[in-house]
Amino acid sequence: MLGFPTPYPEELLYSTIARAGVHAGxxxxxxxLDQVFANRKVIATVDLPCHxxxxxEQYPEILDLDTQKLISRHTLLPVYAPFLPSERIAKLKQWMVEKSQGATHLASGIxxxxxxxxxxxxxCVECLKEQKYRYGECYWQRLWQIPLVKTCPRHxxxxxxxxxxxxxHRHRFVPVEEAEILSPVDVVAxxxxxxxxxxxxxxxxSNGVSFNQWTSFYKEFANNFGFMNxxxxxxxxxHATVVQFWGATWHKGTGLSPSNTDTSWLKALFRKHRKSFSFAEHIVAVSALSNGALxxxxxxxxxxxxxxxxxxxSQFYNHELCAENQMDEDQVQWNGLLKLNSPKSARQQYPALYARLYRNHHDWLLTIDGFSHSDSVAVNKRVDWEARDRxxxxxxxxxxxxxxxxxNAPQLSRTFLTHQLDQRATVEKNLYxxxxxxxxxxxxSENTTEYQARRLVRAYLEMKEHHQEIRRWSLLRRAGLSDERxxxxxxxxxxEILIEQT
Ligand SMILES: [Zn+2]
Known part of the structure; x- marks a missing residue:
């Protein structure tokens, strides 16, 4: 097919194929299907497509778009891959490159x-507007189609x-423009x-993580975050922490509400792993038990x-006192600090405490610092959001x-304004x-008209202040505007400004 479109950032391959149809009329x-795949039986798959x-083969070599890149940047495989053993991922990729007859959905655990x-x-309606503005057309984005994702983090x-x-629609790749947009979904914070x-x-x-590695991780995790008895x-x-963190409203309809029985997935997650758990189960457990810090x-x-x-x-797990009620005073204080600070900033604020821990609880300190991350999503109830907001x-x-x-300031878009702030990451992630x-x-934040108007008025005031003669062309030049734009x-x-002059 001639002129097959290259995928936009975060665009699903499904969407690129749909646009190819639109472009070719x-x-x-x-x-x-004939033109792209030479095969009329291809199923229009959104998450883990094959072929x-x-x-x-639609792209010239110079674009360097190999199957690896297309799969990792334009399908949902990265959502599933980190939670599967590497042999399984290799198989999945092979099926996606060729054909699978539904095997990908079996192998991915979906x-x-x-x-x-x-x-x-x-x-996301706002993202669609941005796409239209930037590219002149719209496309289906990956994040929107991930199971259980109900919000665009930005909008x-x-x-x-x-x-x-x-x-x-089994064999049809439908472009966004043809879709009817229905009402927004119900969400909770x-x-x-x-x-x-x-x-x-x-x-x-990720090249995959083995069952043994996940088993070890959850043992360590329970230890470090005080979930040992x-x-x-x-x-x-x-169980109680997970239920409370996410709330009953969120759990409803997710299929993830953990049961109290011995076969509960949440219990199985903290035992020896014999099968893979879904990305959603990992997210639910890790976010809740770290109170959003991990x-x-x-x-x-x-x-x-x-x-x-x-x-x-065994030395670490048996002798080092880890569970919250067994930590000494220094450890409790450090643990608290890390919920609000990165290890680095905690270290700078409390050098003596850090030195003591380094001496007395070296292994513990390294492990817990390794868990903490300055950019992590802070959903800590102890953060005074109102004060921070002010x-x-x-x-x-x-x-x-x-x-x-x-x-000289560029258009004051939301993103630009946010990026001027010291706590830009906090604002981006916690605007709600x-x-x-x-x-x-x-x-x-300015739209194009507001941006141009600001430039025009500023240029006018500056010229006036310097007693310069104001002509249409000189004003436009100072403001960096042109008739076309x-x-x-x-x-x-x-x-109006020019009439005022005369
Ligand atoms: Zn959006």
Whole structure:
């Protein structure tokens, strides 16, 4: 097929194929399959598509788009891969490159999982607007289709569409533009925590983690975060913490509500792993038990680094006092500090405490510091979000005043404004906890007209201040605007300014 489109960032291959049909003006789904795959039986798969080899053949070599890149950047395999043994991933990839007759869904565990794949396609309406503005067309993005993801971390609730993924659409790759966008899905605040964790999986590279490594990780994890009852895992405490963190409303309909029986998946997660658990089960357990402090990408990095046959060091687990009620005063204090600070900043604030721990609890210190990450998603109830909101809002107001006077400042988009803040990561990840900041960002961020108008007015004031003669062309040049680029409202504004002059 000539001129097969290259995928946009985060675009699903499903979507690229749909756009290829639009670009070529191909209205028949069967003929599109013929042209792209030379095979009319290909099923339009969103998450783990096959026949990827046929797609790479559409691209000139110079683009260097091999099957590896297409699979890791434009399918949902990265969501599942870190939780599977490496042999399984190799097999999956092989099937995706060629064909599988549904084997990918069996091998990835999707078919057997408590967490079902989405049965229809979803979108973030605001992201669609941005795509249209940036690329002139829209596309289906990966994050929206991940099971249980209900929000766009930047914009809020996703919207369902009328595109259902079985039945009549089986062999059709439907472009976003053809979809009817339905109402936004119901969400609760904690949904965004899940989305942020799921989004991390899309940027993690993992060659798979073995069952033994996961077994070791969860032993270590229970130990470090105080979920031991003597030498045993405290399953009751784990259960209560998970239920409380996510809340009944969130759990409903996820298929992940842990039961109290001995066969509960949550209990199995802390025993010897004999089968793989889904990404969602890992996210649910890790976020809740670390109170939001551990990111799933940190967990994967940590687990991958564990030795294949690592039986926990008996010295560490038996003699070192780890469970919360057995920690000494210094350890309790350090543990508390890490919930709000990175290890580095805790070290800088409390050097003496750090030195004592280094001397007396060296192994413990290294392990717990390894768990902590300065960028981790902080969902700590002890954070005073209201105070933080006020503080950041003040900074935002100050930055805005400076920037709005600066003729050289670029368009004050939400992203640009956010990036001017000292705590930009906090704001990006927790905007829903910062109502003042959110409101100010909405107020201060400029669209194109506002941006041009600001430049025009600033240029005018500057020229006036320097007693320069104001002509249409000189004003435009100072403002960096041109007739072609000005929006209609700015043209009107310019006219008024010039009339004022005469
Ligand atoms: Zn969005």
């Amino acid at each position: 191909e209205t028949s789904p069967k003929r599109l 990827v080899q046929a797609l790479t 078919a057997a999982s408590r967490v079902k794949a989405k049965s229809r396609l979803y979108v 809020g609730p996703l919207n369902a569409t009328n595109i259902e993924l079985d039945g009549e 904690i949904d965004n925590v899940f989305s942020l964790q799921a989004a991390q999986l899309l940027v993690v590279t 003597g030498p045993k895992i405290d399953h009751a405490k784990i 990111s799933i990408s940190d967990v994967i990095a940590r687990t991958s680094s564990l030795a294949e046959n690592s039986e926990p060091k 503080l950041i809002a003040r900074e935002l107001r100050y930055k805005y005043e400076q920037l709005s006077k600066d003729l 906890r910062l109502p003042r900041c959110s409101k100010l960002l909405g107020l201060y 000005m929006t209609d409202s700015v043209v009107e504004l310019l006219k």
